[in-house]
Amino acid sequence: MSDAIIGVCTIRLQLPGLGSLKEKRSVLKSMLARMHNTFNVSAAEVGQQDVWQSSIIGVAAVSNSSVHAQQVIDSILKWIEANYPDVYISSHETEIL
Numbered sequence: 001m002s003d004a005i006i007g008v009c010t011i012r013l014q015l016p017g018l019g020s021l022k023e024k025r026s027v028l029k030s031m032l033a034r035m036h037n038t039f040n041v042s043a044a045e046v047g048q049q050d051v052w053q054s055s056i057i058g059v060a061a062v063s064n065s066s067v068h069a070q071q072v073i074d075s076i077l078k079w080i081e082a083n084y085p086d087v088y089i090s091s092h093e094t095e096i097l
Contacts, residue, residue, distance in 0.1 A: 005062070006060060007061040007094065009073045009095075013080075021050065024055065034083070041059050059073065
C-alpha cells in the first residue's frame with residue numbers, strides 16, 4: 001500500500017484595479033473553478049476575504065509522488081501568471097506532506 005502525498009500551497013495575490021468585493025469574488029470564483037477543473041485540485045480563498053485588492057488562496061493536491069505534487073503546484077503558479085495577467089502573485093509557500 002502506498003502513502004498519499006499532499007502538496008499544499010498558500011498563494012498571496014494582489015488584484016489591482018478592482019473596485020469592489022463583488023468584482024474580486026467574481027475573478028476568484030472563476031479562477032478557483034478553472035483551477036479545479038484543469039488540475040483536479042482543491043482550492044479556496046483562505047484569507048483577506050474582506051479586502052478588495054488582495055487575497056490569500058490555498059491549494060491542495062493529492063498524489064502518490066512528492067515530485068508530482070510539487071510539479072502540480074509549480075504548474076498552477078505558472079498557470080495563474082499566464083491566464084490572469086491582471087493578478088499578481090506576491091508570495092507563495094509550498095509544503096509537501
